[in-house]
Amino acid sequence: MVGMSQQTTHRHHAIDYVELTVTDLADAKRFYADAFGWQFTDYGTAYAGIQGSRPGSEVGGLRLDRRFHFTDPSGNELGVWAEA
Numbered sequence: 001m002v003g004m005s006q007q008t009t010h011r012h013h014a015i016d017y018v019e020l021t022v023t024d025l026a027d028a029k030r031f032y033a034d035a036f037g038w039q040f041t042d043y044g045t046a047y048a049g050i051q052g053s054r055p056g057s058e059v060g061g062l063r064l065d066r067r068f069h070f071t072d073p074s075g076n077e078l079g080v081w082a083e084a
Contacts, residue, residue, distance in 0.1 A: 016059070017058070017059060017060050018050075018059065019060055019061045019062070019063055020060070020061075020062050020063070021063055021064070021065075021066055021069070021079070022062050022063070022064065023064075025046065025047075025048060025062055028062050029048055029062065038050055038051070039051045040062070041058065046063060046064040046065060047061055047062070047063045047064070048061060048062045048063075050062070066079065068080045
């Protein structure tokens, strides 16, 4: 998977990686860096991984395109990815 730089342990039915779909990657990186102090690892022009608190870990990403996305009854958009 793009953005997963190391082997991690995943818990079944738990959120451990969140991706946000953005319209402008550079603007989104600036916003989240200023708002939350997030740092990023760039993977080309369409994806940036959100660095986690452990060195070399990632907790999510910002992306220009979409995976399998759906909305819940409240209108929140969620994306699903499964390791092959």
